[in-house]
Amino acid sequence: MTVSVLDWGDGENRFSPDWLQRVHSFLDGVEGALVTTGGGKFYSNGLDLEWLTAHGDQASEYVAEVQELLARVLTLPVPTVAAINGHTFGAGAMLALAHDFRVMRADRGYFCFPEADINIPFTPGMAALIQGKLTPSAAIASMTTGRRFGGPEAAEIGLVDEVTAEGEVVKVAHERVAALAGKDRGTLGAIKETMFAPAVAALRAAG
Numbered sequence: 001m002t003v004s005v006l007d008w009g010d011g012e013n014r015f016s017p018d019w020l021q022r023v024h025s026f027l028d029g030v031e032g033a034l035v036t037t038g039g040g041k042f043y044s045n046g047l048d049l050e051w052l053t054a055h056g057d058q059a060s061e062y063v064a065e066v067q068e069l070l071a072r073v074l075t076l077p078v079p080t081v082a083a084i085n086g087h088t089f090g091a092g093a094m095l096a097l098a099h100d101f102r103v104m105r106a107d108r109g110y111f112c113f114p115e116a117d118i119n120i121p122f123t124p125g126m127a128a129l130i131q132g133k134l135t136p137s138a139a140i141a142s143m144t145t146g147r148r149f150g151g152p153e154a155a156e157i158g159l160v161d162e163v164t165a166e167g168e169v170v171k172v173a174h175e176r177v178a179a180l181a182g183k184d185r186g187t188l189g190a191i192k193e194t195m196f197a198p199a200v201a202a203l204r205a206a207g
Contacts, residue, residue: 002032003178005170010039014048015066015091023069030078033181035173036099037083043109044092066091067125071203073098074129074196077189079180083173084151084160089114093159094126097133102160103173110148111159117146125203132199134158 006026013019027034038044052062073080073095082088082096084104089112096102096111104111113130115122122130122143131139138157141147151163164172193200 003174003181004030004032004034005174006034006036008036008038008044010042012042013038013044013092014051015044015046015069016048016051017062017065019048020065020069024072027072027076030076033078033177034076034080034099035083035170035177036080036095037170037173038085041086041109042092043082043084043086043088044095045087046090046092046094063123067123067203070094070098070125070129071200074203075189075192075200077185077192079177079183079188081173081177083169084109084111085166085169088112090120091126094129097130097159101162101173101176103162103164103169103176104151104154104160105166105169106151106163107166108150110150111142111154112146112148113142114146116144125199125205128199128202129196132196 006023047066052059055062080099081101081103082099084096084102086105086109088096088109093111093113127143130143134142135158138159141157142149142159149159151160154160155163162172
């Protein structure tokens with residue numbers, strides 16, 4: 001089965017409306033399994049705060065669009081792995097968590113929910129996603145502190161499943177997901193919809 005690799009690119013990979021649309025278009029063609037990654041220093045820095053500041057009248061629609069992407073990745077009917085090549089912050093970290101698995105670079109890059117330090121509370125949907133994927137202690141440690149976790153620390157508390165060398169991140173993620181490719185899409189999708197029903201409902205309630 002085909003493993004699709006979606007490379008966000010070399011920038012901060014913030015969730016502009018155009019970026020969200022491009023990602024959805026790519027996901028439409030995913031069949032066997034999915035690996036996502038970035039280039040350079042960033043996996044994703046999450047919300048496009050500059051765009052949001054300039055379009056405050058569209059804030060609710062924008063948040064709904066972001067949460068729809070999170071819900072879609074969370075329930076995608078194929079195995080998914082985030083190959084975290086660098087910094088992943090805020091909604092970018094939520095997007096990584098929405099994947100089935102996460103492989104992170106060991107030597108550089110931080111996994112962080114900075115909301116407590118930038119005075120942006122989690123929406124009910126975003127909190128439900130994080131809490132649906134993490135142990136209670138890991139959720140508290142990451143959601144309430146703004147702490148920046150390097151790869152080994154992130155793996156220790158369960159934010160990511162595995163760490164590896166910079167040049168091996170995509171390869172290891174590919175190997176992990178390729179071994180799972182070929183599951184029945186209807187069955188896998190139904191399992192994910194059931195597993196994460198509270199988070200999906202909360203994410204889509206924004207719409």
